[in-house]
Amino acid sequence: MHELSLACSVVELVDREMRRQGRGRLCGIEMTLGDLSGVDNDSFLYSLQMVLERSVFAGVRVVVNRVEPKARCEDCGELFSPESLYTPCPRCGSYATRLVSGREFRLSSLIIEE
Numbered sequence: 001m002h003e004l005s006l007a008c009s010v011v012e013l014v015d016r017e018m019r020r021q022g023r024g025r026l027c028g029i030e031m032t033l034g035d036l037s038g039v040d041n042d043s044f045l046y047s048l049q050m051v052l053e054r055s056v057f058a059g060v061r062v063v064v065n066r067v068e069p070k071a072r073c074e075d076c077g078e079l080f081s082p083e084s085l086y087t088p089c090p091r092c093g094s095y096a097t098r099l100v101s102g103r104e105f106r107l108s109s110l111i112i113e114e
């Protein structure tokens with residue numbers, strides 16, 4: 001239940017942030033999720049909805065920005081979309097690749113109504 005505990009931490013973070021702001025009503029939260037973050041995005045979002053519905057933030061909208069993974073080959077410089085962390089370069093077959101995006105897992109913003 002890794003995704004459920006992540007969802008709980010996100011809601012705690014939102015709660016802390018709303019207290020810090022001290023005003024306005026939360027309408028939505030925006031998450032940036034990379035497809036290779038190591039988190040199952042679907043079960044995370046399901047858990048997040050569930051935790052939100054049982055909190056003071058019931059009814060809040062969740063906006064998701066999904067980030068497609070991109071990797072660069074250290075040998076030939078090819079930029080490609082890997083299916084996993086271990087996808088070799090499609091151009092030269094090298095495994096010396098570096099992930100440049102796709103690991104994102106963050107709460108990017110809170111949508112607040114004054």
Ligand SMILES: [Zn+2]
Binds near residue numbers: 075089091093
């Ligand atoms: Zn290459």
